[in-house]
Amino acid sequence: MALIVQKFGGTSVANPEKIKAVANRVMECQKKGNQMVVVLSAMSGETNRFVDLAGQMQSIPDPREMDVLLSSGEQVTISLFAMAVKGAGLDAISLLGDQVRIQTDTMHTKARIKSIDADLIKGHLNTGKIVVVAGFQGVTEEGDITTLGRGGSDTTAVALAAALNADQCEIFTDVEGVYTTDPNVCSSARKIDRITYDEMLELASLGAKVLDIRSVGLAKRYKVPLHVRSTFTETEGTWVVEEDKTMESMLVSGVTYSKNEARITFAKVPDTPGIASKIFNPISDAGIVVDMIIQNTRAGDMTDMTFTVPSTDYEKAMEVVKKTAAEVGAERVSGDPNIAKVSVVGVGMRNHSGIATTMFHILSRENINIIMISTSEIKISCVIEEKYTELAVRALHDAFELEKDNLPTEE
Numbered sequence: 001m002a003l004i005v006q007k008f009g010g011t012s013v014a015n016p017e018k019i020k021a022v023a024n025r026v027m028e029c030q031k032k033g034n035q036m037v038v039v040l041s042a043m044s045g046e047t048n049r050f051v052d053l054a055g056q057m058q059s060i061p062d063p064r065e066m067d068v069l070l071s072s073g074e075q076v077t078i079s080l081f082a083m084a085v086k087g088a089g090l091d092a093i094s095l096l097g098d099q100v101r102i103q104t105d106t107m108h109t110k111a112r113i114k115s116i117d118a119d120l121i122k123g124h125l126n127t128g129k130i131v132v133v134a135g136f137q138g139v140t141e142e143g144d145i146t147t148l149g150r151g152g153s154d155t156t157a158v159a160l161a162a163a164l165n166a167d168q169c170e171i172f173t174d175v176e177g178v179y180t181t182d183p184n185v186c187s188s189a190r191k192i193d194r195i196t197y198d199e200m201l202e203l204a205s206l207g208a209k210v211l212d213i214r215s216v217g218l219a220k221r222y223k224v225p226l227h228v229r230s231t232f233t234e235t236e237g238t239w240v241v242e243e244d245k246t247m248e249s250m251l252v253s254g255v256t257y258s259k260n261e262a263r264i265t266f267a268k269v270p271d272t273p274g275i276a277s278k279i280f281n282p283i284s285d286a287g288i289v290v291d292m293i294i295q296n297t298r299a300g301d302m303t304d305m306t307f308t309v310p311s312t313d314y315e316k317a318m319e320v321v322k323k324t325a326a327e328v329g330a331e332r333v334s335g336d337p338n339i340a341k342v343s344v345v346g347v348g349m350r351n352h353s354g355i356a357t358t359m360f361h362i363l364s365r366e367n368i369n370i371i372m373i374s375t376s377e378i379k380i381s382c383v384i385e386e387k388y389t390e391l392a393v394r395a396l397h398d399a400f401e402l403e404k405d406n407l408p409t410e411e
């Protein structure tokens, strides 16, 4: 008998028929003798609808109230799922984050899990129930509802798999696994059979939303093998696992994009020691994560500072930086929420030159202007205008021939 955690995303539970179909799939798995823990997202579109509703009430919604709202979508799907199971004559129980005591810190809308009460779930499993847990939510020590950040149901599933010492953690979604790029953007995207945690971390951090980055970090830390696969087919998906000797790192493992980026520029700030700290401290205090940073050294004693923040934090960040601009004596601050980051990722890049130049060449051939560039050992990212995202992704995927296996050769 195995203990299996299965997570189904929003499109997998988008309507009553789909919820019933997913319940049938889970019941089949239980009938084979397995103990089943199911993590569900809200019906697709629901969480976005809530974000939109909140925006109609307050320009920057109160974070505590936002979490009360955002967490409600998962409450709907888990209860309907439990009813579907009971309607089919088996037993299930739906549990919210606070009932499973998924305890988090107090950072509303992007809370981090601190602990989970695994015994309570085990108790229900031992009485033969399918346990259905609301993804994406937790509770603070004080009893306030929190959410884990968009896409956070993946993280709930992996955290539960780790806490329960589950035999398998399966992430069911609307594509057949992890691809070399988003298969909904590029038709020649190729499914990857096995990928290491580290490569998946890179892909997720650069925008491949098929897995929430925090779920991958947790899976790596607790050695939980993840199987990402389709809800709608029986096909084997992608295994996210530890590196082993039979796996060679691909030269370029994927092309990713993120439209969740916004640019902010401080123009003409005094180029003096401590300026970066004065600019970035208040942003970090507001709980906003800065990604790329570029500082120009200008002639004279002034400089420009440009950086990116998640577009969901753009308005909050602009409020903060307007205050800072006055304090540090910047000539002006400007921002642009309509940018995107396109990245080429691959561990094999470490020992190969020329990837960056190919990327720049392809973007220029497509007449796409590069606004910012950032590189690390295993990735190159370019910020471009958001409207060119799909064009850039397809052109780069073709240029690096990702539709074929591209293991590095000795040539």
Ligand code: ADP
Binding pocket: 008, 009, 010, 011, 012, 041, 151, 172, 173, 174, 175, 177, 178, 179, 180, 181, 182, 183, 184, 203, 207, 208, 209, 210, 211, 254
């Ligand atoms: P779920 O609601 O099941 O959590 P998501 O929408 O969060 O699903 O993630 C699945 C989507 O991720 C796919 O529909 C696809 O468009 C997108 N995606 C982006 N990059 C990739 C990639 N490299 N491989 C697979 N899917 C990707």
Ligand code: ASP
Binding pocket: 009, 010, 041, 042, 047, 048, 073, 135, 136, 149, 150, 151, 152, 153, 154
């Ligand atoms: N429903 C949440 C979201 O849309 C969590 C998730 O689907 O993983 O972000």
Ligand code: MG
Binding pocket: 009, 151, 154, 209, 210, 211, 212
């Ligand atoms: Mg998701």
